[in-house]
Structures are given as C-alpha cells and as structure tokens.
Amino acid sequence: MILYAADPEEWPAWRNALMALDPALELHAWEECRNPAEVDFLIVADRVPGDLSMFHRLKAVQSTWAGVNRLLQDPQLPTHVPIAKMVDAGLSASMSEYIVFHVLDRLRDGQVLRQAQEQGVWRDMKKRRPRDLPVGILGLGTLGQDVACKLVDLGFPVHGWSQSAKKLDSVACFSGRAQLPDFLKRCSILICLLPLTPDTQNIIDAALLLNVPSGAVLINAARGAHLVEADLLAALASGRLAHAILDVFREEPLPPEHPFWTHPQITVSPHVAAITRPGSGAADILENYRRACQGRPLLHQVDRGRGY
Ligand SMILES: NC(=O)c1ccc[n+]([C@@H]2O[C@H](COP(=O)([O-])OP(=O)(O)OC[C@H]3O[C@@H](n4cnc5c(N)ncnc54)[C@H](OP(=O)(O)O)[C@@H]3O)[C@@H](O)[C@H]2O)c1
Numbered sequence: 001m002i003l004y005a006a007d008p009e010e011w012p013a014w015r016n017a018l019m020a021l022d023p024a025l026e027l028h029a030w031e032e033c034r035n036p037a038e039v040d041f042l043i044v045a046d047r048v049p050g051d052l053s054m055f056h057r058l059k060a061v062q063s064t065w066a067g068v069n070r071l072l073q074d075p076q077l078p079t080h081v082p083i084a085k086m087v088d089a090g091l092s093a094s095m096s097e098y099i100v101f102h103v104l105d106r107l108r109d110g111q112v113l114r115q116a117q118e119q120g121v122w123r124d125m126k127k128r129r130p131r132d133l134p135v136g137i138l139g140l141g142t143l144g145q146d147v148a149c150k151l152v153d154l155g156f157p158v159h160g161w162s163q164s165a166k167k168l169d170s171v172a173c174f175s176g177r178a179q180l181p182d183f184l185k186r187c188s189i190l191i192c193l194l195p196l197t198p199d200t201q202n203i204i205d206a207a208l209l210l211n212v213p214s215g216a217v218l219i220n221a222a223r224g225a226h227l228v229e230a231d232l233l234a235a236l237a238s239g240r241l242a243h244a245i246l247d248v249f250r251e252e253p254l255p256p257e258h259p260f261w262t263h264p265q266i267t268v269s270p271h272v273a274a275i276t277r278p279g280s281g282a283a284d285i286l287e288n289y290r291r292a293c294q295g296r297p298l299l300h301q302v303d304r305g306r307g308y
Pocket of ligand 1: 066067068095138139140141142143144161162163164165176193194195196197199200221222223247248271272273274275308
C-alpha cells in the first residue's frame with residue numbers, strides 16, 4: 001500500500017495522476033491510514049509527517065521535492081529504508097526557464113533599460129553577444145545539466161563544476177575543490193545548482209567570490225545556506241559582484257526587514273524557480289513503488305552518505 005503524506009493540497013492531483021496510471025493501486029492519504037502495518041511506500045515532501053516506527057513493512061520513502069537536505073535531517077526518517085528524490089522533466093524545464101530568463105536579462109541589460117525608462121532616458125546600449133558572457137554552473141546534476149544544454153544552445157560559453165569528473169558536449173567541465181578556482185575565474189555569471197550538504201554549505205563565501213571576475217553576477221537557485229549573506233553584501237559593495245539574483249534564502253519566507261529586499265543590486269524571488277507540479281513525475285513514483293516492493297534499487301535514489 002502507498003501512503004501519501006506530502007502537501008495535503010496536492011493530494012487530489014497526485015491521487016488522480018497515480019490512479020490514472022494504475023486504477024488498482026492501493027493508495028491512501030495520511031489521515032486515512034487505518035493499518036500502518038500494511039504501508040509499503042511513503043510519499044512525502046521535505047519532511048516526515050510523524051512517527052514512522054509503526055510502519056513495520058515500509059520499503060521506501062519517495063520525496064516530491066528535488067532537494068532532500070531537510071528530509072535527510074529529519075530525525076523521524078527511518079535509517080534503514082531507501083529514499084528517492086523527485087526528478088521530473090517539468091521541474092528541470094522550469095528551473096532552466098528561470099536561469100535562462102535571468103541570464104538573458106543580464107545579456108540584454110534589462111536592469112539598465114528598466115532604470116532608463118523610469119527616468120525617461122533614451123539610452124544607447126552597447127550590444128553584447130552571448131559568446132561574450134561566459135557562464136559557470138556549480139552543480140552539474142539533473143538541473144545543472146539541463147540549464148547547461150539550454151545556455152549552450154543560446155550560444156553562451158558554458159562551464160560546469162561537479163564532484164566527479166564529467167564529459168558534456170560543449171560544456172567545459174571541472175570537478176573537485178582543486179579545480180574550483182580555475183572554474184570560477186571563467187564565470188561572468190555564476191549559477192549555483194548544488195545540493196545542500198555539509199560539503200557545500202556556506203560554499204559561496206568571500207574566499208570563493210575572490211576568484212570570480214570583478215563585476216560578475218551570482219544566481220543562487222539552490223539553497224539559501226549555500227551563501228554566506230554578509231560575504232555577498234561585502235562583494236556587492238566592493239564591486240567584486242555587480243548583482244545577485246536569489247531565489248532561496250537561509251530563512252524562508254525572507255523576513256520583511258531583511259536587507260536583501262531593498263538592496264539595489266539584489267533581485268529577490270520567493271523560492272519559485274522550479275516547483276514540482278502536483279502529479280507530474282507520477283510515472284517514476286509508481287515505478288519506484290514497484291521497485292521497492294521487488295527490493296530493487298529506486299530511480300533517483302538518494303545516496304545518504306553523500307547527502308544528495
Ligand atoms: N529554487 C528552486 O525552486 C529549486 C527547485 C528544485 C531544486 N532546487 C535545488 O537545486 C539543487 C540542484 O538539484 P539537482 O536535482 O540538480 O541535484 P543533483 O541532481 O543531485 O545534482 C547535484 C550536482 O552537484 C554536484 N555536487 C554535489 N556535491 C558537490 C561538491 N561537494 N562539490 C562539487 N559538486 C558537487 C554533483 O556532482 P556529481 O554529479 O559528481 O555527483 C551534481 O553534479 C538542489 O540544491 C535543490 O535543492 C531548487
């Protein structure tokens with residue numbers, strides 16, 4: 001039996017999507033669970049809904065989120081069952097739209113043009129080509145690779161950095177801490193799409209920002225705790241960074257008094273870069289349920305040792 005314990009508002013959409021794939025599924029919402037001993041598979045968002053010790057038959061936990069950092073820290077998460085994260089073409093497309101939108105806005109001097117209009121000024125703009133604006137992506141996973149392909153298609157020189165060495169068409173790939181400075185010095189726009197782990201927490205700090213070209217732009221759409229906020233403010237003040245586009249924050253919602261809201265060199269969005277559309281990705285979830293019941297490895301299984 002599958003038990004749904006993710007966002008209650010999304011339950012009808014997930015139920016419809018899963019039942020459309022297999023009308024014989026035994027699927028219940030958390031509140032409807034009468035017999036915990038029959039639960040094989042649990043669907044959650046970014047946390048566990050309560051004590052799972054009575055789910056003796058539980059074989060796997062599936063998250064509807066791509067980022068599982070908070071889920072992995074949940075003390076109620078059983079240590080003996082495999083965890084799968086959400087990978088979905090819609091989610092990747094949505095993240096790529098967000099990043100491409102901001103990269104193109106930078107290329108076409110969107111902020112300068114908006115200010116010029118506010119002041120009623122007809123500004124002559126220098127035309128830049130994508131090939132003049134090298135981009136770097138921290139994290140070449142599901143989302144990072146999709147973004148990389150789309151930026152390559154648009155003609156941007158694309159660099160990527162990951163844990164393990166990679167080969168991707170038309171992307172200059174770097175890996176490991178030793179190659180990080182070499183990667184950073186090529187990035188006029190630096191995009192963070194890393195998972196949040198003990199290794200990557202606070203990774204965007206003063207030391208890292210010293211390596212990017214002066215006047216670079218930062219886009220963080222991964223997790224707020226990747227960024228040391230005070231170091232960002234110092235880098236913007238010194239001109240090391242020209243602008244930062246932030247979708248994620250240490251504290252969410254971003255408190256009303258937070259300086260990021262009104263900073264002229266920071267663009268804030270409220271963690272909306274890529275949101276799982278309820279029901280999208282149901283086929284992989286169903287496949288994972290079947291795999292879990294057969295004792296097979298899950299699709300998009302999280303490596304708990306690595307933390308992503
Ligand atoms: N803002 C939003 O709306 C939103 C929506 C969805 C997801 N997210 C966030 O987006 C991020 C990326 O998600 P994803 O699904 O693309 O992740 P993923 O598939 O797990 O990819 C992670 C990438 O980061 C690399 N990496 C991990 N630790 C590293 C380290 N210590 N040093 C260098 N590289 C490292 C991995 O390297 P290897 O390839 O070598 O393993 C991999 O390339 C996550 O933080 C997630 O929470 C945000």
